[in-house]
Amino acid sequence: xxxxxxxxxxxxxxxxxxxxxxxxxxxxxxxxxxxxxxxxxxxxxxxxxxxxxxxxxxxxxxxxxxxxxxxxxxxxxxxxxxxxxxxxxxxxxxxxxxxxxxxxxxxxxxxxxxxxxxxxxxxxxxxxxxxxxxxxxxxxxxxxxxxxxxxxxxxxxxxxxxxxxxxxxxxxxxxxxxxxxxxxxxxxxxxxxxxxxxxxxxxxxxxxxxxxxxxxxxxx
Numbered sequence: 611x612x613x614x615x616x617x618x619x620x621x622x623x624x625x626x627x628x629x630x631x632x633x634x635x636x637x638x639x640x641x642x643x644x645x646x647x648x649x650x651x652x653x654x655x656x657x658x659x660x661x662x663x664x665x666x667x668x669x670x671x672x673x674x675x676x677x678x679x680x681x682x683x684x685x686x687x688x689x690x691x692x693x694x695x696x697x698x699x700x701x702x703x704x705x706x707x708x709x710x711x712x713x714x715x716x717x718x719x720x721x722x723x724x725x726x727x728x729x730x731x732x733x734x735x736x737x738x739x740x741x742x743x744x745x746x747x748x749x750x751x752x753x754x755x756x757x758x759x760x761x762x763x764x765x766x767x768x769x770x771x772x773x774x775x776x777x778x779x780x781x782x783x784x785x786x787x788x789x790x791x792x793x794x795x796x797x798x799x800x801x802x803x804x805x806x807x808x809x810x811x812x813x814x815x816x817x818x819x820x821x822x823x824x825x826x827x828x829x830x
Contacts, residue, residue, distance in 0.1 A: 619830055622669045623823075624649040624660050624781045630676040633816040637823025643830070649674070649777050653698065653750050656780030664788050671728075671830070672785035673793045675823070677815040678748070678775035679755065680798035681765050687801065688814050690741055690822055691773040693748035693794035694729050696722040698779040699764060699771075700751050709767060722782040725791045732793065735829045741822060746772035748794050750779035756805035764802070774802055795822060 623646045625631040634646050647663050649656035660672065678691070685691045698720045702711040712718040729745055736743040751774050755761050765771050778794040785792040799815035 619643055619670045620645070620668065621671045621673060621826075621830060622647065622660070622663055622667075623673045623675050624656060624663070624777070625676045626651050626656070626775075626777050627676075629812075629816060630819065633820040634675055634823045637820040637825075638827055639824065641827045644826070645669075649781060652752060652776050653778075653780035656777035657784050658780075660781045660784035661787070664784060664790070669790060671791050671793070672781060673795060673826075674775075674778045674781035675795045675819065676775060676777070676797070677799040677812060677819060678773045678796035679800050679802040680773050681761065681771050681802050684746065684765075684770070684772045685744055685798050686742070687798050687811050688742070688818060689798050690736060690743040690818060691748060691796045691798060692729055692733055692736070692743055692745045693772075693778065693796075694724050694726065694745045695747040696724065696778045696782045696792070696794050697747050697749050697768065698751075699749040699768060699774070700753065709763075722779065722786060722792065724793060728791060728793060732795075732826070732829055735825050736822060739821070739825045741818065741825065743822075744772060746770045748772060748778055748796060749774040751776060754805075755802045758803050761803040773798060795819075797822065
C-alpha cells in the first residue's frame with residue numbers, strides 16, 4: 611500500500627460495548643482514518659448498526675473488535691486472536707445425529723472467509739510489537755458458552771476454533787453485503803467453558819486491545 615493509498619483509507623471499527631470502544635479509541639490516538647462505533651450486543655444488533663454506519667460513510671475496511679472467550683489449548687487469557695474465518699456457530703438445527711449448520715441444511719452460509727493477505731499483515735505487525743497473537747476461526751454465538759460440555763462440543767465440531775464472541779458474524783455480514791473486507795480482532799478475557807466470573811481478566815484484555823489498536827494505525 612503506497613503512502614497515497616494509505617492517506618485515503620478509512621476504516622470502521624465496531625465494538626459491542628462502550629468499554630471496548632474506549633479501549634480502541636485510546637489505542638488509536640485520535641487517528642482520523644478510523645471511526646469507532648457501537649455495534650450493540652449480539653449478531654442482529656451488530657448487523658443492523660454496522661449496516662447503518664456503512665450507509666452513511668464510505669469505508670475501505672470493517673473491523674469487529676473487542677474482548678472474547680478463548681478455547682483452552684488454543685488462546686490463553688491475555689492473548690489476541692485474529693480471525694481467519696468468522697463462523698456463526700449456532701445457526702442451524704439440532705438433530706438426532708447432532709447439530710447441522712445452515713450450510714448442511716442448504717439454507718445459507720455460516721462462514722465469512724477473511725482476506726488472508728490482510729490477516730498476515732496484521733498478525734506480523736502484532737508479533738513485531740511483542741503481542742501474543744494467533745489466528746484461527748472465531749465463533750459467533752447467540753448464547754455464550756457456560757459449560758465444559760458445550761466447550762468440548764464446539765471445539766470438536768469446529769476444529770481449530772480459537773475464540774467465541776457475539777458480534778463478528780453480524781458485522782462481517784454487513785461488510786460482505788457492501789463488498790468490503792472485514793477483520794475480527796479479539797482480546798481474550800476468559801476461557802470458553804464453565805462460567806466463573808472470578809477468573810475473568812477483563813481489564814487485562816482491554817489493555818491488550820488498546821495496544822493492538824495502536825498497532826492498527828501502523829499497519830493501515
